[in-house]
Amino acid sequence: MEEDWDTELEQEAAAASQGRSEEQAWMANSGRPNSPSLRFSSRPSSPLSGFPGRPNSPFFGFSQNKGSLGANEGLNRSLPVQHDIGGYSGSRESVVRQNREDQPVTRFGRGRSSGSRDFQERNSANDPGMQDQGFRRVPGIFGQSKCFNSEERNSPLRGSPFAPGGRGAVGGPAGVLKGRSEEIDSGRGPKVTYVPPPPPEDEQSIFACYQSGINFDKYDECAVEMSGLDPPAPLLAFEEANFAQTLRKNISKTGYSKLTPVQKHSIPVIQAGRDLMSCAQTGSGKTAAFLLPIVDRMMKDGVTASFPKQQDPQCIIVAPTRELINQIFLEARKFVYGTCIRPVVIYGGTQTGHSIRQIMQGCNILCATPGRLLDIIEKGKISLVEVKYLVLDEADRMLDMGFGLDMKKLISYPEMPSKDRRQTLMFSATFPEEVQRLAGEFLKTDYIFLVIGNTCGACSDVQQNILQVPRLSKRDKLIEILQSTGGERTMVFVDTKKKADYLAAFLCQENLPSTSIHGDREQREREIALRDFRSGKCQILVATSVASRGLDIENVQHVINFDLPNTIEDYVHRIGRTGRCGNTGKAVSFFDDQSDGHLVQSLLKVLSRTQQEFQFGGRMAVQRTNIVASTWCPKGLMQAVAEWNPREMRMSYSETTFKSWE
Numbered sequence: 293m294e295e296d297w298d299t300e301l302e303q304e305a306a307a308a309s310q311g312r313s314e315e316q317a318w319m320a321n322s323g324r325p326n327s328p329s330l331r332f333s334s335r336p337s338s339p340l341s342g343f344p345g346r347p348n349s350p351f352f353g354f355s356q357n358k359g360s361l362g363a364n365e366g367l368n369r370s371l372p373v374q375h376d377i378g379g380y381s382g383s384r385e386s387v388v389r390q391n392r393e394d395q396p397v398t399r400f401g402r403g404r405s406s407g408s409r410d411f412q413e414r415n416s417a418n419d420p421g422m423q424d425q426g427f428r429r430v431p432g433i434f435g436q437s438k439c440f441n442s443e444e445r446n447s448p449l450r451g452s453p454f455a456p457g458g459r460g461a462v463g464g465p466a467g468v469l470k471g472r473s474e475e476i477d478s479g480r481g482p483k484v485t486y487v488p489p490p491p492p493e494d495e496q497s498i499f500a501c502y503q504s505g506i507n508f509d510k511y512d513e514c515a516v517e518m519s520g521l522d523p524p525a526p527l528l529a530f531e532e533a534n535f536a537q538t539l540r541k542n543i544s545k546t547g548y549s550k551l552t553p554v555q556k557h558s559i560p561v562i563q564a565g566r567d568l569m570s571c572a573q574t575g576s577g578k579t580a581a582f583l584l585p586i587v588d589r590m591m592k593d594g595v596t597a598s599f600p601k602q603q604d605p606q607c608i609i610v611a612p613t614r615e616l617i618n619q620i621f622l623e624a625r626k627f628v629y630g631t632c633i634r635p636v637v638i639y640g641g642t643q644t645g646h647s648i649r650q651i652m653q654g655c656n657i658l659c660a661t662p663g664r665l666l667d668i669i670e671k672g673k674i675s676l677v678e679v680k681y682l683v684l685d686e687a688d689r690m691l692d693m694g695f696g697l698d699m700k701k702l703i704s705y706p707e708m709p710s711k712d713r714r715q716t717l718m719f720s721a722t723f724p725e726e727v728q729r730l731a732g733e734f735l736k737t738d739y740i741f742l743v744i745g746n747t748c749g750a751c752s753d754v755q756q757n758i759l760q761v762p763r764l765s766k767r768d769k770l771i772e773i774l775q776s777t778g779g780e781r782t783m784v785f786v787d788t789k790k791k792a793d794y795l796a797a798f799l800c801q802e803n804l805p806s807t808s809i810h811g812d813r814e815q816r817e818r819e820i821a822l823r824d825f826r827s828g829k830c831q832i833l834v835a836t837s838v839a840s841r842g843l844d845i846e847n848v849q850h851v852i853n854f855d856l857p858n859t860i861e862d863y864v865h866r867i868g869r870t871g872r873c874g875n876t877g878k879a880v881s882f883f884d885d886q887s888d889g890h891l892v893q894s895l896l897k898v899l900s901r902t903q904q905e906f907q908f909g910g911r912m913a914v915q916r917t918n919i920v921a922s923t924w925c926p927k928g929l930m931q932a933v934a935e936w937n938p939r940e941m942r943m944s945y946s947e948t949t950f951k952s953w954e
């Protein structure tokens with residue numbers, strides 16, 4: 293999970309303070325006759341009729357979901373069967389523990405939220421009444437159960453992969469009830485036993501990649517800014533990099549023939565031994581920009597894996613989410629192919645023993661999520677003395693409140709070479725100023741700061757649309773869009789884990805094959821969800837921000853922000869799941885005056901910078917940097933536009949026009 297642990301809690305708390313959650317709102321919304329929400333809101337005994345005040349309730353965070361997901365006794369009765377059939381070994385508690393292992397957020401970060409979460413979970417776990425209800429059971433709708441009772445048969449979820457008895461592939465944290473007492477007794481969850489399946493070893497699978505798109509050459513039009521003393525000259529072509537022969541072969545097997553701008557500029561900086569903070573738009577090849585020169589150096593230095601009791605990797609790469617770090621590992625595997633350099637990936641939610649075994653088989657490039665990395669270091673399984681490269685992918689995220697302390701801890705180990713003796717590389721599509729300042733602690737003073745485009749630039753190949761959709765109409769609007777786009781691979785982002793499950797189940801019910809990914813799903817389920825989405829088995833992936841960064845999935849044509857994120861950086865990363873590698877994509881964001889007002893200024897800035905035609909609301913069109921004619925637009929938006937410096941946008945509205953909009 294990593295990313296969304298705390299932010300979602302905070303959002304839930306905010307929703308609670310509004311006194312009415314979105315799920316409740318849906319329940320009350322009389323839109324769809326078959327909607328799961330309606331079904332349960334009409335039940336007189338529904339706990340939703342007496343919905344507890346969330347902030348004060350020990351069940352806050354769980355009870356509300358009961359109704360929205362259509363939990364029923366039948367589902368609950370089926371849970372023990374799920375354990376047997378589904379072969380689950382984990383539990384919700386294990387997820388909590390994993391998240392703690394991996395998530396510095398909960399350990400060091402925003403303590404208030406995590407503390408309250410613990411409280412909620414313990415209390416709800418203690419209450420026998422809760423065992424049959426609420427959020428605990430929500431994940432139970434995933435996975436499979438062979439027992440249908442009448443209620444299940446009528447379940448709106450039936451026939452969907454989320455339905456009981458549905459596709460096992462989606463799986464589900466059926467263990468949600470299993471480990472409950474374990475947490476209470478020990479304060480720790482049961483051992484995580486999940487061992488991820490090894491990736492395919494055949495050459496074709498290793499080098500599988502997708503085609504760059506029609507706009508690939510347009511990357512060259514991006515403005516490039518480099519600051520720092522004597523930046524090395526950029527490369528014009530792969531040949532100029534003088535890469536080792538095996539690496540050259542691997543690059544061509546990967547299908548790369550032309551460098552992207554971030555590669556042109558970053559590779560010579562890294563080859564020159566300089567530290568680098570590199571910012572370039574999503575999907576523009578940052579991963580290869582750091583991997584290629586590192587692997588090249590290792591090949592030239594004759595690095596090979598060996599098998600001492602304690603491994604000493606030459607390169608450590610960290611990223612904020614498990615799926616992303618796995619993806620980076622798979623990229624590294626391509627470039628080292630045919631050599632004795634061994635990349636290894638370790639991340640939370642998997643058996644620690646498995647991570648250790650992987651490392652012990654030889655480890656030159658260690659790809660890790662922060663929690664698991666620190667764990668392994670503290671277990672003495674790796675030594676840091678040989679680290680020459682420290683790479684922070686999604687560096688702004690790695691340095692923010694959530695992971696910043698873990699990163700500091702990492703560089704503070706006495707064994708870790710000081711910044712003068714290692715090379716530190718930071719990559720992201722966004723670098724807010726405060727993070728740029730923090731980064732100084734990690735980098736040598738003469739580091740190079742490379743910006744392709746700007747430090748918070750959305751991908752110009754993504755056509756962005758902002759639609760004003762009131763909260764209660766979002767679901768219908770979503771269906772309308774998904775039905776009109778007919779089978780396009782789509783990621784739908786929401787603000788809470790529960791909503792991700794709910795929405796995925798709801799979409800399945802509407803015959804739109806969907807799955808979900810978020811931090812409360814067990815790792816096995818997360819990986820299955822991603823696999824189903826990549827393979828096209830499920831055309832829609834409903835996700836929290838855990839999937840917003842770095843994921844490179846072929847042919848995602850569409851991103852929908854069902855809920856806008858809290859920060860503009862998150863928006864940029866989310867919409868960057870489409871329009872990758874020169875391909876085009878579409879992003880639609882539902883804008884709700886009441887909850888999204890804070891984003892308006894930064895949103896407009898991002899939109900105007902993409903220099904493309906885009907739409908704001910139904911009738912206001914913004915072309916290039918000029919807003920042209922409108923008689924209507926969301927009031928909240930226009931107020932913010934007025935506050936924002938019109939000169940910067942060179943907007944063409946007059947004050948009278950603006951007043952008439954108000």
Ligand SMILES: Nc1ncnc2c1ncn2[C@@H]1O[C@H](COP(=O)(O)OP(=O)(O)OP(=O)(O)O)[C@@H](O)[C@H]1O
Nearest residue numbers: 548550551552574575576577578579721842844873
């Ligand atoms: N030179 C190249 N030629 C063709 N394809 C490339 C090249 N470099 C990278 N790619 C491909 O482009 C896609 C996006 O690359 P990558 O995931 O590294 O982007 P990114 O900039 O890290 O994106 P994000 O900011 O979302 O993490 C990948 O599928 C990668 O294989």
